[in-house]
Amino acid sequence: MKYTGRVWKFEDNINTDLILPIVAFYMTPEEQARYVFKANRPGWVDQIKPGDIIIGGKNFGMGSSRPAARSLKTLQIGCLIAHSINGLFFRNAVNWALPAMECPNVPEAFDEGDIAEIDFDECVVRNLTKGTVLKSERVPPELVSIVEAGGIYALLEKKGAIAAKAPA
């Protein structure tokens, strides 16, 4: 699994209320995605392009179990890389099929707008703009295959264990 894209940088301790605020909780996934970072970075959702990459600091995604990772997936964010990712957010990322990987000290290696290349097999993050390379943490292959399969729901659908569509 390999991703290349333009980088957006975020600070330490980005929480789930910033990604999926409670005011958007009852909306459809598409509507919810419009609220991503509305409180801390208004207008960001209109600046991004499909395949862009988020670089976060420490404990990215702290907080709630709500499907905040799905909102990033809905916005077609290609990949999330952070110094560290909150455990609950990471499992939601895997299960909603958002590629996510930890890479210590990654924020220092990038300026916003740089082009990053993320290689899940080789466990490296490359800054193609600056020509630098960082070693990342390995995402276990079992989890990479969940992401590649399209997430937990896609797997369960294939098994015939859940209905294909969300309830109306």
Next chain:
Amino acid sequence: MGMTIAEKILAKKSGRAKVSPGDLVTVEVDTVVVMDNNFMPSQWRDVLEVRDPERIVVAHDHRAPASTVASASAHVTGRKFVEKFGIKRFHDVGAQQGISHQLVADYGYALPGSVLICGDSHTCSAGVFNCIARGVGTPDIVYGCVTGTAWFKVGATVRYELTGRLPRAVTAKDAFLQIAGQYGDHATMNVEYGGSGIASLSINARKTLTTMSAELSAEFATFEADEALIEWVRARNPTPFEPVAPDPDAQYAAVREVDLSTLQPLVAFPDSVVGNSRPVADAAGVKIDQAFIGSCANGTLEDLTLAAEVLKGRQVATHTRLLITPASQIVYREAARSGILSILADAGAVVTPATCGACGGGSMGVLGPNETCITATTRNFKGRMGDPSARIFMGSPATVAASAIRGVITDPREFLK
């Protein structure tokens, strides 16, 4: 090399002799707690098969009674799911209603040595019962219902050795704020609580520590078992169980002592629970619009009793609202029987039915623009309880009750001598 409590349970439930930090394991899940948010139309998928309905608990807790059409439809979906699979442990709006983590305590759903998952981030609450419990997302919940399993990445463990006894007017919430203030987050790590000091803490007080450990971003938060804990579970669940102790040579990322006798009332300042604790004196005098006591962290009978002790014969300040939400209807009904509810209501508190309610900004106490709240609940992020411009301070039920009387943030030792 030995294992910590969390590692031993993960090893046993994944059929391995040993696990170490960094391992990825698939474990048998003993209990899957599904809550109303999971049934939201934007998250739920119609489940066609489940591994074992006996392992499933369903609780309508976040928005109960329903606050919007979306939450009402989630409840409808939940009821259909329960009926379809014949799930017996169902907590709908009514006498058995409550916040899922409180129900786990009330009904003894979490057995020592077991694995529990629930779709709410404060699920580590159940770790008070010497089990491993984790908050997960809705896909995990559906997967858990269908397969009876879950994956976990094994984290390193930090152990807290509690010693001494809390002084008057100082609570487990203050002990937690001390840890969160001093040590910050514990992301990707487990937290283990033990030591001679736990004997002086009630199960309810210990549960405040495990519940709040979600704010440390802990994977699992687990207490050592003792007689008080074993008796609590046995009184509520006839299923046999085996408590798990850490190996004497268990490997910890850190072992830290917390002397409970040295602690004081603390508050977390707005927007972050970790790294944000200060003595109440630092916030004293800040005018508050709303005071709130409730949630899976502070909605027990003990929390309500402490608030009543502060409020008895006194009145909530005229410009301040005091909202109290018991964590379950069992707590509510016991508080009614013992006269606690009357004391609270006579003082001017509004007591709501048991639900997550205002803690998550869902209903019954949402904050307006630029309001200030002091809360004895779980989380104080920007926008958590309503408008993003609202400021949320966090303290113990005693500190919140004292602040409600004065209308400004107040040290509870003024009332609890």
